[in-house]
Amino acid sequence: MTTTLSQADVARLLTDPSEDARADTAAKLAEQVDADGLTENERQLAIDIVRVMAQDAAIRVREALSRNLKHSKHLPHDVAEALARDVEQVALPILEFSSILTDEDLVAIVRSSSGAKQTAIARRAAVSAKLADALIASKNPEAVATLVSNKGADLNDNHLSKVVDQYKDNAEVQSSLVRREKLPLTVAERLVAVVSETLRDYLVSHHELPPSVxxxxxxxxxxxxxxxxxxxxxxxxxxxxxxxxxxxxxxxxxxxxxxxxxxxxxxxxxxxxxxxxxxxxxxxxxxxxxxxxxxxxxxxxxxxxxxxxxxxxxxxxxxxxxxxxxxxxxxxxxxxxxxxxxxxxxxxxxxxxxxxxxxxxxxxxxx
Incomplete structure (x- = not known):
């Protein structure tokens, strides 16, 4: 089944401007933004239409754009940012996958948002040290547990020590931290005092610890x-x-x-x-x-x-x-x-x- 936007889709939109029709059109249009073979004028026209549809009153339409533009290399920054600041249903795909958003964008969203948005950002393929700082400071245990489980997160000893200090009473965060592929010795030793017996056994068997510890x-x-x-x-x-x-x-x-x-x-x-x-x-x-x-x-x-x-x-x-x-x-x-x-x-x-x-x-x- 083709997903290319055709003249028939445009005709359908003109004769049936329903939410379903607009969402279907938005999905097909979004996929064309990065299509090979478009001239510069054709791509710009598609982007201009995307920019208009990103302001559609129907969440379903904006969600269709977000879901299909999350990996786009040509998505305009202003549209990416608008979608990222939208309701969670629209924002999450962009927050987790879009490379158009900058660290500054993401840090600002972490500081102004909560819940699922922060967790989606913590799942990104690469999380910088600056962004990790903001996530740890968010006081969102789910986001922090996701962050320390993320192999693509740039976490140094200072980050991990902060997690131990700030989330020492949270079993989910402790479990994610203990199960990191590698833990600095200083962090592993500090975890000894706060984790459950099961997690202590995991620390002993999967991380380097001094024999006395x-x-x-x-x-x-x-x-x-x-x-x-x-x-x-x-x-x-x-x-x-x-x-x-x-x-x-x-x-x-x-x-x-x-x-x-x-x-x-x-x-x-x-x-x-x-x-x-x-x-x-x-x-x-x-x-x-x-x-x-x-x-x-x-x-x-x-x-x-x-x-x-x-x-x-x-x-x-x-x-x-x-x-x-x-x-x-x-x-x-x-x-x-x-x-x-x-x-x-x-x-x-x-x-x-x-x-x-x-x-x-x-x-x-x-x-």
Whole structure:
């Protein structure tokens, strides 16, 4: 079916000047503005008619123009701006797609509008730093969530820090921010304090974080910590899934496992060993808590962890088996102190970073 404006369309418009006829004509006319083969006079005539139709009283007519002119390279700036400032039904296609609008136009519209218009601007294929500033300042969570999800948005550390500060209580914005392809380390660390446990797991598994921050995130949930202090606690599929993500991104490191075990998160250690050794969690748990000395060692060798660290893990697992722990804070503190003291006194070759981390934790819990 042809969409070219014909003499028949003009005749129809003259004999049937209804809203339907005008909208149909507007759509066909809009498509001709960028058509190949038009002379300069013909294109100018089409633009002049578009300019008149952009003032049509019927929203449907103006919407037809906007929808069909959103990618136009020949759309006059004054018409683009008029359509962009129109009602949402007319404005949204132009705001999201038109390259005719300048940053100055868009910033002004962000500051004078709200809701769907701001969100449409945040979806643009390219959003400059200046425009991002205006969107972040808009206090529109939907627009900001859309902005931080947009790979074409020019967002620097300062922008992302502002989003963390201003939208720390908004789950939609937090989720979009955490799921950005790349996050500066400083921003990722700041997000730790404000996001939910699920988003913290995502932060650990998909973004670079210092080992000390990563292990603290793994241990953050009180519910998980309580369950993890029971050596034979129930299987936790969410912990296993977290370990799979960490392994996929190269972050299921020996330091993370050792620190988590020293801090009492046995469930995380069991899940990590299951994933690293490619062994069902039930089997991994049985080998870890085997009364003999061979079960843990065979699982450890299959995991690919450094052999030099095996004695430290052996000591930690022995402490787990020797101590019964309940969920009381005081009891848990004593447990962690005993664990760390045993590691530090019986095994020295754990690396300076791990040593510093465990000493810091020991001082914290002892205090």
């Amino acid at each position: 990563a292990v603290d995130l793994v241990l953050e949930s009180r519910e998980r910590a309580t369950v993890s202090l029971l050596p034979h606690g129930g299987e936790s599929m969410d912990v296993i899934q977290l370990c799979r993500h960490l392994k996929l991104h190269g972050r299921l490191t020996p330091s993370l496992l050792l620190r988590a075990l020293c801090m009492g998160d046995v469930a995380f250690f069991e899940a990590a060993m299951s994933v690293l050794a490619r062994t069902p969690i039930v089997n991994a748990r049985m080998l870890i808590h085997d009364d003999g000395t061979l079960g843990l060692k065979s699982l450890y060798l299959r995991s690919g962890l450094p052999e030099r660290l095996y004695p430290a893990f052996r000591v930690a697992v022995d402490v787990v088996r020797e101590n019964e722990v309940d969920a009381r804070d005081e009891d848990r503190r004593r447990y962690i102190c005993r664990m760390i003291e045993r590691i530090l006194t019986q095994f020295e070759d754990i690396g300076q970073d791990n040593l510093d981390y465990l000493l810091t934790k020991l001082n914290h819990y002892a205090a």
